[in-house]
Every structure is written in structure tokens, then in C-alpha cells.
Amino acid sequence: MNNSSIELPAKINRLPAPPKSGRWIMPGLGLFQGLMVAGRNMVESYYKKERMTTIQYPEQRAPISPNFRNFPFLCYDKEPVAGLRCTACSICENECPPKCIYIVLDRDENGKSLKRPKVFDIDISVCMNCGICAEVCPFDSIYMDGEYELSNDDRFGGLLLGLDRLSKSAEYHMQLRPEEATAVLARRKADEEKKAAAQAAKEAKAKADKEAKEKAAAEAQAATEQKGDSV
């Protein structure tokens, strides 16, 4: 170890003696000042609310900060499990560093994807609260939760959260982190409107095309009829 940067003192320093100002200060005065501070602390603790910062936990709870991020949950808009935003795309499953997410895609009898999870498990005994799943989700489905009372006497089953315990409403998300949830909802609404508009435009175009086709066909028929007439 290189101690060359530290200069050793020639002798152990003593703090300078009290100033010889000629004014004699009563020794022990500091003790009384200290006692007054402690006494004021005690007396004021009985009537000043801001002094008593203790939150008596099981009965009282501190409000959770929007920045509080615990284990993930899945967001739904209307109905609990069936209405999840999740499409079982498995991006979070792949990105999860400790691999605590397990997803099985739901399929119909023909083997066609129903774009929803059949199984969605998060093992919170493995999860390390990194929040990468929430970051990578393109469907605004997975977010970090604010719940912290997750202790359980079942070491395995109790800490493996399934779809029923994971799915929470958009209102819950709104309560938990209003700013983020509002932005997400606005974006989703805009997306939906855009989609609807695109759909409408497509339909309109299809209709127009159809009409045009019909018109053309009608015109063609009329033309042949005219021809026939003329013939």
C-alpha cells in the first residue's frame, strides 16, 4: 500500500486550548445547552406533528412513490385474465436476465395462435427486479408493481405468480404511476384511432374499389347492350 500521499504529523495534535480572552465561561454550560435540546425534543414531541415521523406500519402505510419498482405485473383493460394486453410474444421471456418468466402461447384446436398466454408464470424468488421486461414490452402489457407484502410460508408455490395473481387492471396501473399510465393510455388510444382510421380508409377504399368495379361492370354491360341495340 502506498501511503506516500499522506503526510504524517510530527506529533499527535491536540486541539488548541480554550482562548485566553479573559472572559471566564462557566464550565459545564454546554451540558445545560444539551439538556435543553433534549428537553425541547421531548416536550415538542407531544404536540408537534412534524417531529413524530414514525409510521406505525401494519395500521398505517407510507404512500408509495411512483419510482417504487417491485416485481412485474400484467396489465389488462377490461376483464381480468382474458382481456390481458399480453400477446404471449415471449420478448420479455427472452430478455429476462435470470430467466424467471415462463410463457406458453394459447392456441386453438387447429394449432393457430390466439395471441394470448395460456400460461404466464413469474417466479419472484428468482426475479431480481431489473425491470427489463417492462422496458422491452411492445404491447404496454408488463409493468413493475408496487406491492411489497409478498412474504409467504410456501417457499415454491407461494412465490410463483401465475396469471391470476399477475393480472391487474389498467386502473391499478393508473393509481400506481399516474404519469406513465396516462401517457400509455393516450398513446394506445391514438394508436387505436389511427388503426381505426386506417381500417376505415381501407374499408372506404375497398368500397370505392367495389363501387368502381360495379360501375365499370355496369358500364360495360350498358355498352354491350348499346352495342346489341345498335347491332
Place this chain on the structure above:
Amino acid sequence: MIFTPVQSASFPQVTLETLPLLPKTLVEFLLGWVGAPEWLVYVAGFIATAGTVVGVFLGAFALLSLVERKTLARIQNRLGPNRAGWFGILQPVADGIKMLTKEDIVPAKAEWLLHLAAPVLIVVPPILALGVIPYGREWTPVPMELGLLFFFATGTLTEIAVFMAGWASGSKFPMLGAMRAISQMVSYELPLVISALGVIMVTGSLSLPDIVGKQAGFHLGFIPAWNLFTPWGLSAGIIFYIASIAEANRCPFDLPEGESEIVAGHMTEYSGFKYALFFMGEYLGLFAIAGLGITLFLGGWQAPLPGLGFVPSWIWFFAKLAVVIMSYLWIRGTFPRVRIDQLMRFAWLCMIPMALVTIPAAGIWTLLRANGHGAFAWLVTVPLLVFPWIVLTIIYNRRLAPATRKYTFAE
């Protein structure tokens, strides 16, 4: 079998003043009524007296263990225990149950007999000492001619118990704690006893009821004639107070059990009810030393203002005890623990010289007042006490102040 029935078997009158004597009178009356022999009545009466004192102070111990935690909590702006019962009133019961049901561990290297005897012995001296204190006009459990001497003699037994605990535990921290405790107690016993000497000189008696009786009356009609309100009494009282804190091993002189330094001192290797006994001994010792201080300097059971004589005298004693104990708690909540060198230096270079000065002051005071020179007594004794104090504090501050070390590497 020969029975010598007690003749006066009429039930004695009980007033509020003699209420603490009720167990004794009741036992004596009942035994006399059934015709028990005289010696049995005598012994049973004493047992009832002792039982009253022990019962009262064990109750006070339970209450203090809660009040102390609540007060300290409030000083630190916390709530303190409030779960067991209404405002935590059942906390001492919960603590007691916890202590009783804990495992009693005796270390393999401990000398088990001494290890067992130490916590038992540590409770004995405070209870013995509590026996001689006059709690009320009628209520002195054991009225003893040499009460003060008895008090100090039994008080020293505590040191033996502490050293027994430290030695018998067969471990390093208890040993260190016990050695600290011995050096501290021996050092502070001196100013404690010397500051009490002035009271003995003025009273001319070692009997504690006499000392209280001498402090009756009022100066100028409203200042109680307690020893504290004399120049030498104030000086001796302050010294007695500081020394009593050290004797009771309380903060800021709680070096023997300094948690941050030597775990719990001599109590390190104790658990369960033996540990509780140490606490009990400590708190009972606190009550005893505070009670003695009240007896010597604060007028014992005398009322603080004229015209308050109708209140039972023992209520005044316990009110004063509560105030003194609260001041101990206040000090505990305020000051950090002193270092061992500061502690020793303070005892030998400040407390003992100042305590010695109070002896001639008390002597001059008595002499001049006995000859009718009341004002002159003030004129002589005040400078006699203040001048050495100023000189001592100047020396203490300039040359003999504890070395305030500057930690070069911490900056």
C-alpha cells in the same frame, strides 16, 4: 405448647399516613388474634415490612422500565413501546414473561456456582439499603441508629457481586467490564461518602430519620430548610448527584456495560432471568441511591411548601423520587458516554477535591449559625466553595483537560 397471646388485639386505626404500614399491622393483628407466640408476631411483622418495601420497589422497577423506554423514545422523537396494552402499559409484563421463558445459558468455561450466585447477590444490597430509608413520617422500615453507615456498607457489596459476575463468566468482555465497574465504583464511592459527611456534621447523627427531621421548617416562610438550599449543601448535593449516577452505572457513566465497547460488560454471559436480575439490581440500586440523596439533601418526606402538611408524607418522598429519577432519564437521553480516562480524571481531580471542600464549609456553617451569625455564615462559605471551584475549573480546562485527540487520518 405455651402460647403468650398478645393482649391488645384491637384492630389498629389506619390513616392515609400509616397506609404503608398496613401489611405489618394486619399481619401482627391477625397473628395476635389467633394467639401466636410473641417472637412469631415480631418476625412476621418484620417480614411484612420487608415485603412492603420489596413489593413497592419491584412495582416501581416495572413501571420505570416502561417509563424509561417511553421517555427516551420521546427525547429521540419516537413513540416507544405501545403495543402491549393501553399505551404499552403491559410491556413490563411482556418483558417479564420473555425473560422467564428464555433459555438460561451457562458458558462451559464459567464457574457455575459463582455464575449463579452473582445475579442473586446483586439484588441483595439495594434491598438492604432500601430498608433504612425513611419514606414517611411513620414509615421507616428499619429505623437504625447508624442507617447512613449501613447504607454505604451494604452499597459496596454490589461491587463484589459485579466482580463475581465478571470473573465467573470465564470470558473476556465480562472481565473487562467488571474491572471497569470496580475502578469506577471505588472512585466514585469516595466523593459520594465525602459529600454525605457534611450532612452528618450538620445533623450530628447517622440516623436517617434524624437527618430528615433536622430539615423540617422553612426559611423566610416559604423556602424549605432542606440541606440543598445551603451553600455547602448545594455543592455537596451536586457532587452527590453526579457520583450517584456513576454509582448506579447509568449514562453517561455506564462504562461497565458500554454496549458499543464491551458488549454488555459483566452481564455479557447472562441470559434469561439472571439477566433480568441484574437489571432489577441496577434499578433497585438507582432507587436506593436516589432515595438516599433525597433523604440527605432534599428533605426526605418533608413537604416542599408550607401548608401542604395534610398530604401524606410518603407521597412527597415518592414525588421527589419520581423527579430525581426523571432527571436521570433526561441525562441518559442527552449525554454520550465518557471515556474511561475522562471518567477517572473527573473523579479524582474534580469531584474529590470539591467534595473535600464541602467539609470545612459545612463545619464553618454549623459553627457560625450555632453562634447566631446567619448572614456571616453565607459570606464565608459561598466564597470558600466558589473560589476553589473556579480555580479547579480553570486548571481543569487549561492543563488537565482530557486530551482532545484529533484523528489525522479521518480527514
